[in-house]
Amino acid sequence: MKGYTSLRNMSSQNTRVLIIDAETQPAQKMGLALDGAGFPVTWCTFSPTDVAENLKDFRPTLLLVHAELASPQVATLLARLEATPIPVAVLCRDVTDEPFVRQMRSGVVELLQEPFSARLHINRIRALASELSARTGQVTGRGGRELNDCAQHLMRTRRTGGLAVGEHGRAFFVRGVLKAARLRELSMQAALAAMTREQGAWSFTEGADGAAGLVEFMGTDENAFVVTYREFGEVKVQQPAAAHDDAPVASSFGNMSDIAPPPPQAPPAVVPPLVQDPDAAKTPILFVDDDPTVVHMVSGYFSKKGYPVATAVDGVEAMNLLTTRAFEVVIADLNMPRLDGWGLLRLVREDLRTHETPMALFSAQDNYREQLRLIQAGAQAYFPKTLRLSALELQVRELCEPRRRFTRLIPTDGGIEFDFSALGPQWVLKALTITGFSGQVDVRDTWASWRLWFENGRLVQCNARMSTTSISGDRALASYITSKQASGSLSKGTPAPDEGFAGQTTAATLARLVPWLNDEQKRVAEHELSRARALNVNEELYRLFVNVGPPAWQPMVRMLCEQKLTPAEVIQRLGVAPMELAAVVKELLRRGVATLQA
Numbered sequence: 001m002k003g004y005t006s007l008r009n010m011s012s013q014n015t016r017v018l019i020i021d022a023e024t025q026p027a028q029k030m031g032l033a034l035d036g037a038g039f040p041v042t043w044c045t046f047s048p049t050d051v052a053e054n055l056k057d058f059r060p061t062l063l064l065v066h067a068e069l070a071s072p073q074v075a076t077l078l079a080r081l082e083a084t085p086i087p088v089a090v091l092c093r094d095v096t097d098e099p100f101v102r103q104m105r106s107g108v109v110e111l112l113q114e115p116f117s118a119r120l121h122i123n124r125i126r127a128l129a130s131e132l133s134a135r136t137g138q139v140t141g142r143g144g145r146e147l148n149d150c151a152q153h154l155m156r157t158r159r160t161g162g163l164a165v166g167e168h169g170r171a172f173f174v175r176g177v178l179k180a181a182r183l184r185e186l187s188m189q190a191a192l193a194a195m196t197r198e199q200g201a202w203s204f205t206e207g208a209d210g211a212a213g214l215v216e217f218m219g220t221d222e223n224a225f226v227v228t229y230r231e232f233g234e235v236k237v238q239q240p241a242a243a244h245d246d247a248p249v250a251s252s253f254g255n256m257s258d259i260a261p262p263p264p265q266a267p268p269a270v271v272p273p274l275v276q277d278p279d280a281a282k283t284p285i286l287f288v289d290d291d292p293t294v295v296h297m298v299s300g301y302f303s304k305k306g307y308p309v310a311t312a313v314d315g316v317e318a319m320n321l322l323t324t325r326a327f328e329v330v331i332a333d334l335n336m337p338r339l340d341g342w343g344l345l346r347l348v349r350e351d352l353r354t355h356e357t358p359m360a361l362f363s364a365q366d367n368y369r370e371q372l373r374l375i376q377a378g379a380q381a382y383f384p385k386t387l388r389l390s391a392l393e394l395q396v397r398e399l400c401e402p403r404r405r406f407t408r409l410i411p412t413d414g415g416i417e418f419d420f421s422a423l424g425p426q427w428v429l430k431a432l433t434i435t436g437f438s439g440q441v442d443v444r445d446t447w448a449s450w451r452l453w454f455e456n457g458r459l460v461q462c463n464a465r466m467s468t469t470s471i472s473g474d475r476a477l478a479s480y481i482t483s484k485q486a487s488g489s490l491s492k493g494t495p496a497p498d499e500g501f502a503g504q505t506t507a508a509t510l511a512r513l514v515p516w517l518n519d520e521q522k523r524v525a526e527h528e529l530s531r532a533r534a535l536n537v538n539e540e541l542y543r544l545f546v547n548v549g550p551p552a553w554q555p556m557v558r559m560l561c562e563q564k565l566t567p568a569e570v571i572q573r574l575g576v577a578p579m580e581l582a583a584v585v586k587e588l589l590r591r592g593v594a595t596l597q598a
Contacts, residue, residue, distance in 0.1 A: 017125070018060035019043040020051065020077065026066060026116065030091075033118035034064075039125075046073045048080065055084055062125070063088045069097055069111065070156055070419075070485070078107060078158045082175065087132065089125065091116060100153040104206055105135045108157050137161075137206035148196040148416055150204060161207035166200040177398055189405045196416065277393070280306035283400055284325070287311050288318040288332035288344065294385070298331075301389045302396075315339025319347050322354045329399055331383065334363040342550045346583050352481065352514050352521070356424030358399045362387075403427065410435050410490065420486040421445075426510060432490075433457045433506040440493030445486040448479060453496030459509060461500035473500040477509070478517055522578060535585075535594035537561045545593045556584050561594060 017039050021027035027043040034041040042058050044050035046067075054060070063081075067073045069090050081088070089110035098111045110128060112121050139150060147165065154163075158176035163169075171181035171192055181191040183198075195202070277283070285302055289295050290313050299309045310325070312318035314336040322330070330348070334341035341361045348354045362383035381399060383392060402422050409416055410432065420428055420443055429452075432441070436457040443450040448466040452459060464476035471479070477500075480486075501509045542561050546554070555574060559565045565573070567581055588594040 015039055015062055015125070016058060016060045017041045017062050017064050018054050018058055019064045019066070020046060021066040022046055022073070023066075030064065030066070030116050033116070033122060034125075037118075037122045037126075039122075046077065048076075051077065051080065055086075060086060062086065062128070064091065064125070065089070066091045066116075068092045068094055069108065070094070070487075072485075075156070075158070079175075081107075082158070087128070089128070091121070096149075097153050097156075099141075100139050100150050100204075103135050103137060103139055104159075105132050105137050106206065107159060138203055140201065140203040142201050143199050144196040147198070147202050150202075151192065151196065152417055154204065159204075159206065161205050163195075163202065163204045165195040165198055165202040169195045169198065169202070171195065177401070189401070189408050193405075193409050193412065193416070197412075277305065277307075277397055279400070279404055281308070283328045283396075284308040284310065285396065286318060286321060286327045286330045288313075288315065288330065288336070288341075290314055290333065290336045294333075298389065298392070302393070305393060315341065315344030315347070318344055319354075322348065322357065323351070327357060328403070329396055330357055330359040331396075332359065332361055334361050340552060342552050343580075346580060350521075350580075350583065352426075352518050356427050360395075360399065403431070407431055407435065410437055412490075417487055417489050420488050421484060425481050425483055425486065426514070429459060429506055429510065433459070437490070439491055441488060441490055443480065443483065443486050443488035445483050448483070450476065450480045450483070450486075450488075452477075452480070453493070455496065457506070459501060459506040460496040461498060474513060476500075478513060481514070481517065535560050535564075535588065535596065537594045541593045545588070553584050553587075556581055557588070560585070560588070 017034055019027050019030050019034075019041065021030075021043065022045055031041050031043050042054060042060075044054045063077075063086055065074060065077065065088055067090065069092055074090065078088070085106055087105075087109045088107060089112055090108055091112045091114055093114050095111040095113050101108055101111050109132060110124065112124065141147060141150065151163075153159070154161075154173050155176040160174050160176075161172075163171040163173070165171075165183065169183040169191070172179050178188065178192060181188050181195075183191040183194050186194050285307050287295060287298050287302075287309065288311070289298075295311050295313075299311050303309050310321060310327070312321055315332065316339045318330070318332060319339070321327075332341045332344050339347075341363075345359060345361065348357060348359055360381040360383055362385055381395060383395060387395070402419070406418055406423055406428070418428075423431075425443075428441070432454055434457070437454045438456055439454060441450075441452040441454070443452070448464050450462060450464045452462045454460065459477075461472065462476040462480060463470065463472045464479050466479075504512070546557065556570055556576065559570045559573065560567070567578075567585060570576070571578055571581055585594075585596075589596065
């Protein structure tokens with residue numbers, strides 16, 4: 001199939017390697033080694049524009065990506081490659097997923113251990129020529145812990161295919177999202193969680209070769225599924241009808257369409273609508289749009305489905321609501337008066353009270369999709385306004401699924417790994433409080449490791465360790481709240497060694513600590529901006545940024561880069577918040593448009 005045929009007859013001469021690396025020096029080193037071995041090779045950064053141009057002009061047959069497999073850069077890249085499937089080899093430090101990769105024929109097909117070795121890695125790349133066509137596309141194993149690691153890999157690398165556990169367990173993934181699951185009387189996430197506790201044999205079959213991904217769940221109960229896997233990667237997921245909803249659920253991803261109609265040969269009755277969301281009442285949603293017609297239509301649909309719905313006419317009103325109420329999802333229009341979607345997104349991400357809230361942007365203009373990818377400003381999704389309401393509900397449920405899965409698995413005996421950065425460090429604390437959790441939470445990222453103890457839903461103590469330094473209490477909790485790309489697990493564990501928060505409830509501890517952290521971040525941003533006299537501007541990159549950057553940023557960008565005003569002067573003239581200007585300066589520095597002149 002097209003996901004892996006490009007490497008079937010690979011050799012040094014006909015294998016075109018595109019190196020994707022955020023840094024120039026290691027990319028050049030790899031490029032020179034590959035060029036010396038006879039491979040046509042070029043290099044680019046992770047910039048969506050750079051990647052798109054090289055895919056079009058260079059036409060690579062293999063991507064050599066220098067990043068950690070669990071990094072956001074790899075996740076974004078894999079999502080973009082769904083329209084143009086090209087095998088990916090990842091050069092990284094952590095190669096623990098290698099057992100799940102070695103038989104795959106599409107997506108990530110190889111993990112190479114850092115540092116780059118011309119002698120070892122070039123031979124390994126060359127050996128892929130004969131391997132890919134002979135791979136089975138199937139991963140097998142035994143035991144729940146190994147299965148849990150495999151499930152995490154499927155989600156992380158956006159795999160599609162069928163999972164079989166023993167005689168009765170079946171699950172089906174589409175682009176890393178669980179679409180159907182059954183184990184005896186259990187279904188969906190509950191079934192998958194139960195499968196990870198099974199100790200029998202299991203296997204995952206990659207779906208890129210059509211019928212190999214066939215999974216069927218026959219039955220008459222409300223959780224029955226029929227998942228049909230067609231040739232060339234077309235998938236149809238059928239579910240039983242829900243009351244008062246006749247919208248079909250069918251997805252095709254051979255052509256990247258979000259929601260596809262039923263196949264012509266199937267009668268309409270064969271493709272029933274969405275099942276009623278059992279967690280709708282616990283999923284408050286905020287819709288932000290200045291068009292009353294759109295607000296009435298969308299909020300009315302979701303209210304009838306049982307979701308608590310609030311609305312706002314622009315970003316200013318939305319931010320006021322977000323700082324006083326908790327929402328599971330925010331969906332905001334991009335074009336609004338006073339404060340548009342871009343401005344709201346920046347404020348939400350800058351404020352520690354709101355920055356963990358999943359947020360999606362939607363617009364009637366298709367070109368915003370590319371802008372969203374280009375800026376990568378922290379939104380979880382983009383929805384065109386042409387999307388059907390039933391499809392929008394499905395997307396909202398997918399946004400909520402990681403948190404819902406965590407909540408369902410809290411009562412388990414532990415050992416299941418979670419992506420805490422996707423859930424939100426504060427949200428995890430609140431979820432454990434609501435469920436009355438007693439036990440310990442172990443969290444780690446590349447910077448530090450944390451252990452938190454809970455008793456009957458109250459956070460009792462938090463310890464953190466960075467290299468040889470250990471801290472506890474407020475300082476440790478503050479570092480946990482601001483952690484990046486952290487993962488971890490829950491366990492019953494041992495009682496806390498001591499009291500770290502003076503007997504306060506978890507809510508009171510966060511209410512005291514989070515505003516202080518907000519003030520500290522603002523103070524640091526103001527201090528850094530006040531020290532800078534001006535920006536040194538790269539004129540070529542500046543002209544490009546003016547064309548593709550957010551329009552709302554243009555007045556600040558022109559004052560900084562053309563009028564050579566200091567950040568403090570821009571703040572005074574435009575009356576913008578220091579954190580907002582800091583975000584603009586940070587983006588200019590990250591893109592290489594400018595450097596700080598101290």
